[in-house]
Amino acid sequence: xxxxxxxxxxxxGEKGGHDERxxxxxxELSGKLGSRGVARLLxxxxxxxxxxxxxxxxxxRMRVALERLLLERAEAEAAQERERIVAIxxxxxxxxxxxxxxxxxxxALQQKHEQAIRVLSGRLSRLEERVTAAQHERVEExxxxxxxxxxxxxxxxxxPRREHPDIVTREPAPDDEEVYGxxxxxxxxxxxxxxxxxxxxxxxxxxxxDERILELEVAMLRExxxxxPPETQPVGGHRRSHLQWREAALLRVRRERAEAExxxxxxxxxxxxxxxx
Numbered sequence: 001x002x003x004x005x006x007x008x009x010x011x012x013g014e015k016g017g018h019d020e021r022x023x024x025x026x027x028e029l030s031g032k033l034g035s036r037g038v039a040r041l042l043x044x045x046x047x048x049x050x051x052x053x054x055x056x057x058x059x060x061r062m063r064v065a066l067e068r069l070l071l072e073r074a075e076a077e078a079a080q081e082r083e084r085i086v087a088i089x090x091x092x093x094x095x096x097x098x099x100x101x102x103x104x105x106x107x108a109l110q111q112k113h114e115q116a117i118r119v120l121s122g123r124l125s126r127l128e129e130r131v132t133a134a135q136h137e138r139v140e141e142x143x144x145x146x147x148x149x150x151x152x153x154x155x156x157x158x159x160p161r162r163e164h165p166d167i168v169t170r171e172p173a174p175d176d177e178e179v180y181g182x183x184x185x186x187x188x189x190x191x192x193x194x195x196x197x198x199x200x201x202x203x204x205x206x207x208x209x210d211e212r213i214l215e216l217e218v219a220m221l222r223e224x225x226x227x228x229p230p231e232t233q234p235v236g237g238h239r240r241s242h243l244q245w246r247e248a249a250l251l252r253v254r255r256e257r258a259e260a261e262x263x264x265x266x267x268x269x270x271x272x273x274x275x276x277x
Contacts, residue, residue, distance in 0.1 A: 019058055022066045026052060042069060095269070103265040107258065114208070164234055167227045168220065170194060183224035190216040204264060207257040214250040218243065 029038045030053060039046040042065035052062045165179045168187055177184045190213060197209045220226040221243045227235045228242070235242055 019063070022058055022063060023052070023056065025066060025070075026058070026062070042066065096266075099266050099269050100262065102269075103262045106265065107261050110261075164227075166225060166234055167232065168229065170229055180224075180226075183220055183226060186216050186220050186224070187226075190220070204257065204260045207253060207260055211250065211253045211257055214246055214253060217246050218250060221246065 026038070026049070029041065030049070033041060035046050035049045035053065038049045042049070042062075044061060044065050048059060048062055052058050058066070162175075162179060168180075168190070170191060172191065173179070176187065180187050193209055193213050193216070197206075197213060201210075217228055220228065221239060225239070227233070227239075231242075
């Protein structure tokens with residue numbers, strides 16, 4: 001690759017420095033390969049190599065041969081660098097796919113465990129409420145018997161029925177389990193989640209609670225035909241619209257929760273487990 005061919009003008013200082021680097025390269029090659037080996041490498045004759053080495057000056061032919069060798073080496077190094085970059089990119093893509101697969105498996109396992117925990121928590125809560133109610137009944141029975149103003153049978157008397165038993169309230173009442181029937185576990189869990197769930201929040205924990213609240217509301221509307229707060233009158237024919245916007249919100253929250261879980265696990269992998277939340 002001659003300077004004239006490139007169309008680049010070098011001043012005397014630049015040309016001299018370039019020739020010195022080429023001459024040093026020629027001496028290094030001669031020390032390793034000998035003049036015969038250099039001649040074969042540069043595709044020239046041995047006398048041309050010896051002439052440049054003896055005089056310390058490069059002939060035009062020798063300069064072109066050395067510059068061609070430099071270009072070939074630069075192209076080989078560039079090809080190796082491209083291969084290395086491609087391998088790194090492919091490795092990152094494989095790692096990303098693996099992270100996605102792990103994240104999906106962990107999300108499914110986490111959802112399964114959370115569902116089991118919610119069921120057990122609901123059963124425990126109902127058991128505690130029954131024990132508390134039984135204790136209150138015993139205390140009240142003892143008080144009534146001591147005063148002699150009533151009989152034990154009047155203690156268990158049922159309260160009057162509600163005007164709209166299909167309306168869910170955020171405040172608990174003694175007859176909730178009787179009024180809501182099969183829907184009572186859903187109402188009970190929904191109340192406990194609402195008590196701790198802010199209207200606006202962020203983070204994976206908030207999204208998980210928000211998703212569960214919407215699941216409970218959809219089930220109460222669709223399967224048990226209940227009316228939810230803030231409504232204070234039965235929704236009747238408007239039930240479908242109440243159900244539709246909650247179903248749309250549930251799909252959105254599920255997408256946001258899945259994305260948050262993928263980001264969390266990706267950060268954990270990329271930081272070697274040092275990042276958690």
